Amino acid sequence: MSAELTTRPISVARVVAALADPPSGGVVLFLGRVRADRVGGRTVRALFYEADPTVAARRFAALEREAVRRYGARKVRVVHRVGRLPVGAVSVVVGVAAPHRAPAFAAARFLIERLKREVPVWKTERTGRAPRARRRRPPPRRRGGRRSG
Amino acid sequence: MSAELTTRPISVARVVAALADPPSGGVVLFLGRVRADRVGGRTVRALFYEADPTVAARRFAALEREAVRRYGARKVRVVHRVGRLPVGAVSVVVGVAAPHRAPAFAAARFLIERLKREVPVWKTERTGRAPRARRRRPPPRRRGGRRSG
Amino acid sequence: MSSTVRVLLFATAREAVGRPAVDRPVPATGVTLGALLDDLAREHRRLAPVLRVSRFVRNGRYVRGRSARVRPGDEVAVHPPFSGG
């Protein structure tokens, strides 16, 4: 039962070791990796991940408790890497150990979906020069006044 | 795209490495582990796994092709360990890499469900003396004649 | 040329016979799978209930029913219900 933010490569083997639990016959892991997307005609080579560590740690812990309560997961581990990650690098690992495979799958899916929505982690694209936001919305056109605020 | 039977411990890190694929942002792994079940009042310490290698290899390959076709998985890997496995040892790993997480989860679940139903692998309990079957049904009571055959 | 059929025995079938494989003599014209298995079950009484829930493979392919013909040099595998994973 523990989550962490790390600047170093995530060891999947260590996550599996942390999920050791004799009554848990099923382990499901989700790994998010930096994908070779094309953005604005260029292929992404690396992404920069950052997090608000205090808020992220609290959300991680709350999600883990909920995964245990809702699905009967016995061991949960979430590791999110931050810093500059090249294409192919593992950015996040979610691991669940449970007595049976159905709840292990359900809890892992729950954790990654909720993590993406609720945990303050961001990826931005960084080229050699100024950092550029990824998934940034275009600034709304001025419609006058403060109505759009 | 490959499956194997092995008598050695399964390296999860090697499975992940085999699933490297720049367009695949999501990887889902299922690990089956020998559970500390209680059978007949005793706690299981180890299980013996065996397979029919030729038939298993063909079923593995067919399931992998089907996972690719049904879910758009880009890389699939299935490794099943055979031989004597102590409690906690990883008996099977199913790994799927796909561009997005939903099909990766679905394909991994598909593979382990179908593997359990369709691939000729068996676990039996082995104590110090004679091997004993696990999940063996009691022999049916004699009802005479050949009707029960 | 071989005059036997090799029978591969897995899991509960292996346990019932005490060996992972047995070679059974068959005539050059062959026998039905059912006859081969009945013969084996007569020698190994614990095998009979296993055979009732098993599927059978001849030369790498599952066969339906027990009327399939088995000839010298063939390989037959007895597959009790799977329990892998």
Place this chain on the structure above:
Amino acid sequence: MSSTVRVLLFATAREAVGRPAVDRPVPATGVTLGALLDDLAREHRRLAPVLRVSRFVRNGRYVRGRSARVRPGDEVAVHPPFSGG
């Protein structure tokens, strides 16, 4: 005692300001979160559209609305829409 509020800036907010954090002087009686952010957005024009889609954290807890009071020594974090995983 501190007479400033530290504002933590992440992702697009950090890029708009060019720094991960800024210290803003505030009176001892405090200011509203809205006033603090409007003040910052006037200096950094690219920040305004980011603030419109962001959520705000005061001393580790999310606050609703912009009327929350911010006092010297407080820490405020600007959270643009998340994109982790």
